[in-house]
Amino acid sequence: MNSKTISSSEIIINVIKHLTLTSNQLLLLVSAYITLILNLPFLTKSMSAITSLEDYNLLFLLTFPAFLFGLTVILQSLFSFKWLLKPTLIITVLLSALMFYATLTYGVVFDYGMVQNAVETDSAELFSYFNLYAVIFFTVFGVIPAMFIYLVNVTYSPLFKQIINRVKLIVVTLILTVCIGGVFYSNYAxxxxxxxxxxxYITPYKFVDSAYKYVRNHYFYPPLKFKLLDTAPQIVKANNNKKVTVFVLGETARAQSFSLNGYQKQTNRYTPKQGVISFNNMASCGTATAISVPCMFSRLDKKEYNKRIATAQQNVIDIVHLAGADVLWVSNNNGSCKAVCTRVKTEKIATDKGNPFCDGEYCFDEVLLQPLRKKLTNLSSDNTLIVLHMIGSHGPTYFKRYPSDKRIFTPDCQRSDIQNCTEQELINSYDNTIAYTDYVLAQVISELAELSNKQNVTTSMLYVSDHGESLGESGVYLHGLPYAFAPQEQTHVPMIFWTNTEQNELNLHCLESVSSNVMSHDNVFDVLLNITSVQTKSYHRTNDPFYNCKSVVIARRSSLNNNQEVTN
Known part of the structure; x- marks a missing residue:
């Protein structure tokens, strides 16, 4: 008996090392793994779509995986020659395993918008998705298969023969794939x-295509000349009062979870007492911060929005600043302002553990109140715009978005692998983030109300979230699905407005009457110009739901009606 004990893992490794495959055999084996395992979400959804038809072809259903397998073999064959074979297959498997985890666990789809969002996301946010479950999953479906590819012995024919064999494989696979596609063309269509x-959902090729387009658009296209929408915007004063507007940019808050909008749980305990108006029919421009935030502040609407064009022209923050307002952007969101605040004063909240609201990575949103108070006590302009960018309800670590004394709904989900929490725990955690956001908004309003009471200052607060969030509905979590088929949970967002009634020219009863009108992020540009009293040729009155609620407009309309009555 050997004194040295051989472990089972060493036995497996030795078996793999002594296993010999041709390059084509390895290619076919890995392609089968990518098709049948790592593309399971795609196959499952496709099979479901096929079987949901009233009269579907069973043979078409059975050949569907073969069609995908053929396409996978052809695509992998183009980039897998000799020394590139193993590296290409290993990278493909590891990348596909990550995508498999994200899609299977959270319902994530790696389209262009998701690639952009991932690239522009900071490291702290990315690490919030890592947990023991994710590590085990990635090891099983990514690392172990990659190790097999690395260790297995591959025999390579002479280059010319290898090319001939590869061409034969491609031709045979192509013929079979074309035959399947041709026979069942009407079904596929x-x-x-x-x-x-x-x-x-096709892994990993949709991601590769999206990544290519993102790199091309951001690094190879020449920069556009910066466009000025207005060179001389002006501030129009209704009275001698100073004006302070606070725009609170929310994060990952969905309108359905606000009791202000009819949600059964009391997630808004503070702001209703302060007389806020909730606009309950608001749609986002995108389903991820990287798209929604720059789109929200851009003159471009959702249909024509293009980030490259949007960043090469003035946004509404620029217009307000150029008009003479003192603009300050304060961020408690590590994802930055997505280039919206590039040309105004900015302040990024430090996450040092020395701050009682911070843990070294993130800060609770109450941390925004300190720079707000500092600014309100040192007003240097007759017109001030302060943007407070929240971390809000950003997941999956919802439990890190509210302090323990604001943990209202229990039991909650105290982990990042939210799919392993119960439905009630997950919803309670998310509802706690909304309740805490409401508390912070109430504090902002209190600061503005106090300022109005002490001085002749007209104050307003507008809160709008960038996008919503899925909490397991239909098996989907988080956000970022392509807008065309994103669920309402990701696109229906809250908008809340408050103003000091005695000094503001906006009629609150009128605003209440339009609070259920259909609105979207496309309206934010003009609403913000309205409440900051900026006059500019870039303003579109018909796109401003607040316009008809100005006291001067109401008075003019009343006067016209009276004159008509006299004439009659």
């Missing part, structure tokens, strides 16, 4: 036409 989102 019908399923594709009615389920346009399916292609977004």
């Amino acid at each position: 019908a399923v594709g036409r009615n389920n346009k989102d399916l292609i977004s």
Whole structure:
């Protein structure tokens, strides 16, 4: 008997090392793994779409995985020659395993918007998705298969013969794939036409295509000349009062979870007492911060929005600043302002543990109140705009978004692998973030109300979230799905407005009457110009739901009605 004990892992490694495959055999084996395992979400959704048809072809259903396998073999064959074979397959498997985890666990789809959001996300936010479950999953489906590819012995024919063999493989696979596609063309066309989102789930090729387009658009296209929408905007004073507007930019808050909008749980305990108006029919521009934030402040609307164009022209923050307002952007969101605040004064909250609201990585949103108070006590302009960018309800670590004394709804989910919490725990955690956001908004309003009482200052607060959030509905978590098929939970966002009634020219009863009108982030540009009293040629009156609620407009309309009565 050997004194040295051989572990089972060493036995497996030795077996793999002594296993010999041709390059084509390895290619076919890995392609089968990518198709049947790592593309399981795509296959599952496709099979569901096919079987949901009233009269579907069983043979089409059975050949569907073969069609995907053929495409995978062809694509991998183009980039997997000799020395590139193992590195290419290893990278493909590791990348696909990450995508498999994200899609299977959270319902994430790696389209262009998700790639942009991932690139522009800071490291602290990315690490919030890592947990023991994720590590085990990635090891099983990514690392172990990658180790197999690395260790297995591959025999390579002479270059010319290797090319001939590869061409034969491609030709045979292509013929079979074309035959399947040709025979069932009408079936593929019908399923594709009615389920346009399916292609977004193909792993990893949709990601590769999106990544290519992102790199091309951001690093290879020449920069556009900066466009001025207005060179001379002006502030129009209704009275001699100073004006302070606070725009609170929310994060990952969905309108359905606000009791202000009819949610059954009391998530808004503070702001209703202060007379806020909730606009309950508001839609976001995107389903991720990287798209929604720059789109929200851009003159471009959702239909025509393009980040490259938007960043090469003035946004509404620029217009307000150029008009003469003192503008300050304060961020408690590590994802930055997405280039919106580039040309104004900014302040980023430090996450040092020395601050009682911070843990070294994140800070509770109450931390925004300190710079707000400092600014309100040192007003240097007759017109001031302060933007407070919250971390809000950003997941998956919802439990890190509210302090323990604001933990209202229990039991809550105290972990990042939220799919392993119960439905009630997850919803309670998220509802706690909304309740805490409401508390912070109430504090902001209190500061503004106090300022109005002490001085002749007209104050207003507008709160708008960038996008919503899925909490497991239909198996989807978090946000970032392509807008075309994103659920309402990700696109229906809250908008809340408050103003000191005695000094503001806006009629609150009128605003209440339009609070259920259909609105979107497209309206934010003009609403913000209205409440900051900025006159500019970039303002579109018909796009401003607040316009008809100005006291001067109401008075003019009343006067016209009276004159008509006299004439009659």
